[in-house]
Amino acid sequence: METTTAVWAVFAAAAAVIYWFVWVMGAAEVKGKRAVDLKMGSITRDKVQDKYKQYWSFFRRPKETAGDSTNVPAFVDTFYNLVTDIYEWGWGQSFHFSPSIPNLSHRDATRIHEERAADLINARPGLKVLDVGCGVGGPMRAIAAHSRANITGITINEYQVARARAHNRKAGLDSICDVVCGNFLSMPFADASFDAAYSIEATCHAPKLQDVYREIYRVLKPGALYVSYEWVTTPLFRADNQEHVEIINGIERGDALPGLRSHDEIAAIAKEIGFEVLEEKDLAKPPAGPWWTRLKMGKIAYWRNHLLVSALTMLRIAPKGVVDVHEMLYETAGHLTRGGETGIFTPMHMILCRKPSTATVAADE
Numbered sequence: 001m002e003t004t005t006a007v008w009a010v011f012a013a014a015a016a017v018i019y020w021f022v023w024v025m026g027a028a029e030v031k032g033k034r035a036v037d038l039k040m041g042s043i044t045r046d047k048v049q050d051k052y053k054q055y056w057s058f059f060r061r062p063k064e065t066a067g068d069s070t071n072v073p074a075f076v077d078t079f080y081n082l083v084t085d086i087y088e089w090g091w092g093q094s095f096h097f098s099p100s101i102p103n104l105s106h107r108d109a110t111r112i113h114e115e116r117a118a119d120l121i122n123a124r125p126g127l128k129v130l131d132v133g134c135g136v137g138g139p140m141r142a143i144a145a146h147s148r149a150n151i152t153g154i155t156i157n158e159y160q161v162a163r164a165r166a167h168n169r170k171a172g173l174d175s176i177c178d179v180v181c182g183n184f185l186s187m188p189f190a191d192a193s194f195d196a197a198y199s200i201e202a203t204c205h206a207p208k209l210q211d212v213y214r215e216i217y218r219v220l221k222p223g224a225l226y227v228s229y230e231w232v233t234t235p236l237f238r239a240d241n242q243e244h245v246e247i248i249n250g251i252e253r254g255d256a257l258p259g260l261r262s263h264d265e266i267a268a269i270a271k272e273i274g275f276e277v278l279e280e281k282d283l284a285k286p287p288a289g290p291w292w293t294r295l296k297m298g299k300i301a302y303w304r305n306h307l308l309v310s311a312l313t314m315l316r317i318a319p320k321g322v323v324d325v326h327e328m329l330y331e332t333a334g335h336l337t338r339g340g341e342t343g344i345f346t347p348m349h350m351i352l353c354r355k356p357s358t359a360t361v362a363a364d365e
């Protein structure tokens with residue numbers, strides 16, 4: 001009898017260890033990050049909590065009192081120092097949403113959403129394509145593998161550049177994928193140097209969409225295509241509805257956004273810059289499956305993650321401040337979910353543009 005109990009105890013302990021590594025630590029091969037490796041980008045351990053406080057006091061201000069927006073890129077950089085590892089660990093290497101597809105994994109649904117962008121700009125071997133706001137390069141690698149185009153990504157966050165380059169090497173795609181650190185409001189690229197461009201859930205960080213679209217227009221060759229997945233409020237948003245306003249403010253605060261734009265501003269801005277608008281569509285609309293279920297269905301997982309980051313902080317494995325950042329993301333997930341459920345917000349307002357083939361670089365500057 002005692003032997004049987006001992007065997008069961010060993011069996012239970014082994015099962016707990018397997019559970020810990022597979023579920024709690026996450027599948028690092030797929031996501032690229034384990035909980036025990038949570039750093040906070042290029043912020044030194046002792047500064048994490050202060051940086052979080054600075055971020056929070058900057059982005060929780062109401063837009064109306066925010067004033068000068070020149071500091072936004074610096075705070076967006078701080079934001080990505082704070083969240084990049086948590087995103088990779090808890091979500092994966094693609095920092096965006098995608099419509100859910102019945103019987104398909106999140107991973108496959110994500111890849112299909114990325115390949116759609118590649119197909120819209122007709123990415124193909126030999127083309128020089130720009131990824132505006134590339135994160136750690138999940139979309140870049142999927143698009144490069146799908147199209148064999150040469151992709152250059154730009155991100156404001158130095159830590160993401162290192163992560164993206166390491167992932168590119170590991171995936172064997174570093175000969176066709178590269179990443180540079182820079183501000184997409186003033187890019188370190190020559191005029192008319194790219195054949196196509198895309199941005200996935202990144203230009204929402206620009207205080208003025210005109211400024212980033214103007215830069216993209218400048219670096220594209222005449223006739224080049226550009227596609228963007230924009231975060232916007234939909235026609236269902238009502239500025240006089242208190243719940244709507246709270247949801248949108250919550251999304252802005254927890255995602256480093258200087259102010260969400262309305263769906264009807266996007267094409268107008270693209271045209272103002274000189275682009276021809278070929279197509280515009282909310283990719284979240286039915287028959288697309290809801291993008292927010294991945295966030296919602298993970299509630300139990302969030303609590304598990306919360307306990308894990310708390311334990312790692314207590315053991316001084318993770319720096320102080322990680323729990324605050326995780327808490328902020330948990331709250332944000334709630335606002336994003338409500339934004340999806342009410343239909344007032346979409347993270348995939350797609351706009352496909354072309355720089356006119358008649359555009360001359362000198363005349364446009």
Ligand SMILES: C=C(CC[C@@H](C)[C@H]1CC[C@H]2C3=CC[C@H]4[C@H](C)[C@@H](O)CC[C@]4(C)[C@H]3CC[C@]12C)C(C)C
Nearest residue numbers: 086087090091095096201255302305329330332333
């Ligand atoms: C495009 C942007 C980012 C979109 C998403 C990739 C992220 C938005 C909210 C993030 C998350 C919320 C909850 C976290 C959870 C509490 C934690 O345990 C594990 C990670 C989360 C799921 C995290 C993952 C990434 C998001 C879904 C913005 C910034 C423009």
Ligand SMILES: C[S@@+](CC[C@H](N)C(=O)[O-])C[C@H]1O[C@@H](n2cnc3c(N)ncnc32)[C@H](O)[C@@H]1O
Nearest residue numbers: 094095096133134135155156183184200202205
């Ligand atoms: C939500 S992430 C999306 C990343 C990537 N497109 C993806 O889907 O995985 C937004 C990205 O935009 C970048 N970004 C935000 N503001 C920027 C700026 N001013 N200049 C360059 N990159 C910026 C961030 O550093 C981050 O990499």
